[in-house]
Every structure is written in structure tokens, then in C-alpha cells.
Amino acid sequence: MSKLGAVVEAVEKHEKFVRDEVQRARTDEAFGREMLERWEKIKSEIPISRAPTGLPLPRLALPEIDEPGEIARYLLGDGLPGEFPYLNGAYREMYLEPLPEIETGSYGNAKSPNGSKGKKNGAKPQPPEEPTRLFSGLMLAEDTNKRFHFLSAHQRSKRLSTAFDGPTLYGIDSDADGVFGKIGEGGVAVDTVEDMVRLYDGFELGAPHFSASMTISGPAPIIMAMYIAAAKRRFGPKVVPNLRGTIQADIFKEVQAQNETIFPIEASLRFLLDMIEWTAEKMPRWYPVSISGYHIGEAGSTPVQQAAYTLSNGFAYVEMLSARGVPVDQFAPRLSFFLDCGLDVEYIALARVSRKIWAIGMRDVFGASPRGQMFKLHTQTSGRSLIAAEFKNNLTRTATELMLAYMNGTNSCHSNSADEPFTTPSEEWIRLAAHGQAILLEESGIFKHTMNMLSGSPGMKAVERAVEKAILDEFREIESLGGVMGAVENRYQRSQIQNAAHRYEEQIYNGTRPIIGLTRYRSPEDEMPEIELARTPRAKQELQVRRLKAFKKKNAAKAAQALDQLSEVVESCENTFPALLEAVEVCSLGQISDRLQEVVGRFRPMV
């Protein structure tokens, strides 16, 4: 049995625990009183914020209950935000505008109960950082760099999310046969550490206000090594422990859905775990894997499949790292998650249920402390829900999805740009997408005064229950196939996703899934919009090839040596990551992945 079965049992046990405690609160007078007293205390400590109209509102809205059993059900079954099992949120506060003064209580401001720190200094309290993330990647490193500066110009915190072009995602050099037209398409071309230096030029890597996120999995350990090498070149070796950011590196979802795997699964997992082990120790602020359901959702899964596969993949990584002897509290707080948010009704509660299952599994099966129980979530609105026909409707789709994502208490969010069905997003539509988030969080009052304005409604609860049950059923199925690895080898997740995708398409054309502007209310003039397409000019592609060739020529002798050393380490049982750090100084991405493939083999695609 893999640990997934144990997670199912732990969740069931927790449900029973909650039911028993509810009964106890109703029958055991002392316990009932304890519950009531705790409830009164919590209520009294909740600060009051004021809407611009002067209306007073609680920071945290609590259900209107005064019966000990129901109080126990809420506190133990759902948990306050930032409290086990984190259904309502991973942290105590999110999205909220800072209070000018705390009128009552101290909830959410434990460090300065009077909230007077800002007042004393006469300065305005610092607003928290924006949950908005800016995703970009186009053409060559310097082009993406320019885009990053444009996007983050008005942001207090620079949180950059990087998309790579096809050859980079597959570990192929820009000068390889047959990939020329793909250079810089759909993301930025990165072949060498020099490209990596160019990519984040002008940003202060290692500063608390800066973090980089890199959306790459197949060759992730090599790209991670390049990022570290680039940071060292600019800021010296001392920068390493201060680096903040995320690298996607999620091999399971690649094999299940996104198909950007370049080494056999076992070898890919080894390189990944080597990297996580190294970074967990040396880069305590880095998130070395972003366990991703996004691509599973985009490949066509149902929301429940997305959550079930993502969570089970996460548990599988935890199981493997634990088996290597890495202490759970060293790596568990560095795991983060990435989910899709589409328009299906399940999304109203998907992240809430995911937080709960993760917390229970991590605490009760893997013995993680609270920081390792928190399901830290980045959400992206669904690219698949956006369509080309009457594409301006995509603004509404994305806005609806954003609303769902924030209602779920996501920790950060990316909103897709309406022109995504055609092209790498252009500046005009990216701006609208980013502003959509600002309108929702900063202009509207929905999220900024009361943190859980829309959570916990009876309807949402109903979805929660149904979704939780369905996720546990999926876990049982995976467990019966021998856990995540067994299920992957039986291509279980892949075939489930493919079936769901096919059903989705059928539903569109048989009318069960209306698509406005396509299958309903279609406009008579069905023309594609005039959109400025971001295509990489040939001259730029040629430049990238020239630069790469010069790098290879300059480092030819050293590269051969570094690659041989790398082979040796891979043949041994040592951690491969230090050897990658050496190799990226003188070798290109393609040189390294080719060499690794020689030693460990190539990935055999599953269909």
C-alpha cells in the first residue's frame, strides 16, 4: 500500500473525530461550555474594519451559531483561517486592506495588538504585497526582461513568472536541427547561463521584494542550476540562501498531462528529488516544486480529477522524500501548489477541500508540523475556457474565474489575458487582465474589508461535501492501482483525463455545455479580431543561435570535461545537483540534457 490509502483513512478518521466532538459538545456540559467560551473569545477579538461609506464590518465573518455542537463542527471541521484543517484559508489574513486603527480586539494582528505602530511613526501602514502574479516569456532573454520591467513598474513587490519557449522546455538547444522556427515562440529562449543573466537583468535577485517563478519541468534541475549560477555571477555566492522563487519541476503532471518530460520517469524523479534535497537545505526561501493541477485541468480533466491527481502527486513526492530520509519539516513547508480555476461549479470549493485533505494527510500520515500542513496555492484562470470566437467575452470569463479563485482563498493568482487563444499575450490585453484583479481586490469591496465575504454558504458547503467525497474515491482508485507510480505506469490518469476531455468537447457540440458566442448567441459577423501577434522575428532567432554557438566555442574544452564529470556522478548514487551547478557554467542546456539522456535514456511517451 502506498501512503495514499493511509491519507484516505486519515481523512475518514478526522471526519469521525469531528462528528464525535460535535456529539461531545452537546452531551458533555464542561466541553460544551469550553466551546462556547472559546467562540465568544474569538468573536470578541475580531477587529472591525470600515467600508469607505463608514459601514463597520468584521475582518472575519463567522457563522451565526451559538450551539456548542455547531461551534465544534466549525472550529474542528473547517478551522479558522490559518488553523487546522485550513479549509477557510492557509493564513490568518489575506487580501485585506490594512486597518487604520484596530477598533477592537487583536485578531489577525498578533504582533502589534494595538495596531499603533504605523500611527506612532506617523507613516501609513504598509499595505501587504499584491497577490497578483505577472506571467511572461517571449522571444529572447532581453525581450522578456524588458517586458518584466514594463509589467512590474508599478508594483511594490516584483514577482515575476517566466514562460520558456518549446526548445527550452524540452531541453533542446536553439541551434539543434528542426527547432529554428520555435525559438522564442510561446516563451523565452534560454540556452545558457548567459541568457539567464540577461533574463533578470536589473532585478535584485536575493532581495525580499523580488521573486522569480519559472514554469518548466522536464529540464527543471538544469534550469534551476542556471538560475543559481546567474545569481552568483551577479551578486556573488552569498546570494544563494536569499534566493526566493518557485520552479515548477512537477514531473508527475508532465507524464500525466503536459508531456514535457525528457528523461524516463525514474531518472526524472531522481534529478528532481536531488534538487529538492539540495535547495531545501541551501535555499530555505525557495519553492523547489510547484505541484500543479493546472495542466491536468487544461488537458481536459474534470475539476475533481485535477484536485485528486494533484494532491496524490504531492503526497507521492512527500513519500519519496521521506523515504530518502529528508526530515519532513525541512521540505514540507517548501512545497506549493498550482491549480486551474475554470467555470465549472466545482471550482467554488475545490481549493478549500484541497487545503483540508492536504493538511490532514500531512499531519496525520507524514507527521508534518503546521507550516508543512498548509496548502499554499497559486491559481491561474482557465486558458481552456477562453475561446477565439468573440474573444472579448474572455474578459468576463476570466473575471468570473478570478472571483471563484479569490473566494477559495488562493494565495496568489494569475489572470489570463483575453487574447490568449491566439497568441502569447500582448501588452494591451495583459494590462486588462492584471487590472481585472486590481478592480476585484482594490476597487471593489468584496475582499478587502471582510476576508471571507462569500465563503461557507450552504451551497458552497454542499459542493465541498460532494467534491471531497469524489476526491477520496479517486484516491481509492489510484491506491488500488499501486499508488501514483502504479497508476501512472498503467496510464490511469492519462486515460481518465483523455476521456473527460472528449466528453467536454462532445458536450460543447451537443449543447449541454453552452459557449456564448460560439454555440449560443453567435454574432453574424464571425470574424477574427485584429490582434497584434507576438511572433519572433527571424533576425532574433538567428541572433540566439549565434550567441549559443559562440558560448559553445568559447567553452568547448571545459564543457567536455564538465560533461564527463556529470556522467560519472549520474552513474554513481551521489546527488546530481552539485554536478549540474558546475556543468551549467560551461555547458548549454542541450549539451547537458543530451548527455543525461545518453546515461539514463530518453522518456518514452505515453499516449
Added chain:
Amino acid sequence: MASPVRILTAVPICDGHDSAINTINLEFIRHGIEVVYLGFHRYVGDIVRAAIQEDVAAVGISSYNGGHIDFFAEVVRQLRRAGAEDIAVFGGGGGTITPDDAKIMKRKGVDQIFFAGTSLGEIAQYVKKRYGNRRKKKNRRNADLVLARELTQIEDARGKIRNSKFTIRKSREACVIGFTGPGGAGKTTLIDELVLRFLRNQPGARLAILSHDPSVVGEGALLGDRATMINSQDDRVFMRSMATRGQAGGLSPATESCLARLTSAGFDYVLLETVGTGQEALPFRGRLIDQTVLVMNPDYGARLQLQKIVMLDVADIVVVNKTDLDRAKVALSEIEYRLTQNKRGQQLVATVAKRHRDAGVDKLYEMLTEPVIPSAVEGSRGKSFKVTSRDASNPPRFARNDGKGKGQAKKQTKDN
């Protein structure tokens, strides 16, 4: 009944977006189309080679990662250069291919681009109608193409074309190895791993692969072996995927005739793979197979089940694949006992084909490439295979692994 339309589908290099193509493949099959699926992240050269060898009527490309204008045009250009300009190219890419792009692509020879919003049924109907009755031009320039088209004629006549219609040389040159076994045993992976060893160790050798997938008479089929056979996409390998078109037993009605054609087409080896077979299957009835390999999964169930597997009595080599599974030890000893009882000198090999440089696959490769000594055991095979080199001046090509191969095998053991 008219033969099904055959098409090839693929996703371009550096693109893993296979959700659309998987959905469309299913729809094609429902419409009675035979789809050879090459998979995602595929080079132009691989697509063109496959299109020619499989002799499809059209190539469908699903592209979502940009660079489509160049990519589609290059497919058209390389097909033309190979003399296969009658193989049409079509495709789509949701919204990523704009109408303006499509105009350029059509000018460059692409037959059709489907935009987002086209229903699945509409695409399938178009393909059936447009590519259903294409007349193929005769082409004598490209040997692969000539061979591929002869195979199509044989296949469409359900094997009833007598071999005399084609130029079949008197002497058979290729060593024919038949692989069979239950579905999920890993035949395809095993064959592809053997191909890697053939190509590495015998630099001049050419191989043909005839692989089978099940289908019902007059209906579609998904021929997906190429997608996982990464090593077999090579200019020295001629691969052909066949649907069984209603014939039970693991092969197609045309297999034997196609095999006869392939054995005299200048290949050193022809590897034949059946569909996943049941216990009673005895797929290799013809006299064209030199060695038969039964590939098994350790999870065959209770020991009693072994008695029912007929192929165990006749296979020359029995491979137990996936021996990394828990049950492997028991399975190996049970099968070994069964083979000993047969007293026919059958060989047993344990492999983990999915593992890179697996020592078991190395051993199987050696067995298959050793000169076969006429079997001493009575009645083991109708005829014994004798190695004859096409060119007498060639050194024997069935040498054991060279030093390099052995070194690799050693390393592998260390890894484990």
C-alpha cells in the same frame, strides 16, 4: 467493402499539447478512419518518414505552440521532395493559427486548416470525404514509397493479391522474428529497445517492423505503436502499422502476404508484433517466421493459467517482462518449470524493457542475433533458419555485442 481511409496524426516538435489531437483521433476512429498516431513532440522528418512508410492518404497536424507556418510548410516540402506530394497535409491549432496564417499555409501547399469552433464531426466528415478516394500517383523514385504502396495494395485486397504480382526475389534474405503475448506485457517497448540495440551494434543493418492493432471490419482503428517507439523512428527502420480489420488471432488477413513482400525487400530483420493475444492464440502459422518470442507479464494469475497458454508450447524464446514487479520471481520459476517439462530447449529471459540499458534485453538481443543452430529437438520448427548474408563479402553481422555493448551491460548491473 471499401478499405478504411488511413491517415497519420501528430503534434509538432517542442509541443506537448495532445489534448485536442487525442479527442480528434477518437472521433476519426468512430467515423471509420484508421489513424496512425505518431504522438507529440515530433520532428518534421519523423512525420514525413512515417507518412510515407504507412502510406497514408493525409497527414493531420495539431499545433498549439507556435511556429506552425514554418512547420507545416516544411512537412509539405519534404513530402514533395520524397515524391509523396499526393499525401495531403491538414491541421489546426485552435486560435493559435489565424485566418491570415492559414492563407499563407495554404499557399505553401497545406490542404486545409480547421479553426477553433469547428465541430469534431465536421472535421471527421471532411477527412473521410476528401481523402477517402485519393488516387495515388505511381512513384518509382523512392524505394520506401514504392514498398509502402505495394503493401497498401496487398492490405486493401485482404492479402489476396498473389505475391507474383510484385517483384519478390526468390531467396529470402531477412530474419523474421515474431513477437506475441497478452496486451500490456510490454511487447512494443521491448521491440523498440531491441531496435535500439540493432541500430547501435549493426551499423549497416536495416529493419522492418510490422505491428498490429485490433479493428473490426469496415471500422476505424487507432494505430498507436509508433508514438511510443522512439528508437524505431529512424531512416534504417521501415515500420508499418496494420489494423486487423476483423480477423481474430492477432494478425491481419494481409499479414502473411505483407510479410512475404517485406522479407525480400532488402531488410536484415523483420520484426512482427501481434496485437495483445489470449491464452489460446497461436498467431504464427505461416512458414515465414524464423524465431518466435512470447512476451509475458508476471501477473498472469494462478499457476494453473500457465497450462492454458498455448504459445508457451511453441515459442522459441519466452520473455518475462516487467520483472521489477513483486510477482516476478514466482512467475519466472513457474514458467521455467513449465518450459523444462516441454523438453524442447526453449529459452527463458527476464527483462525490464522500460529500463534503460536493461541487461535482460541485452541478453535477448544476443539470443536473437546469434546464428541459429538447427534445433536438435525434434519438430521444434518446420525449418531451421540459416543466416545468409545478402552480400557474400559482408562479414557476418550476427556478432555478439561488441565491447561497448558489454561495458554498458556491466554498468547497468552496477546501477542496480
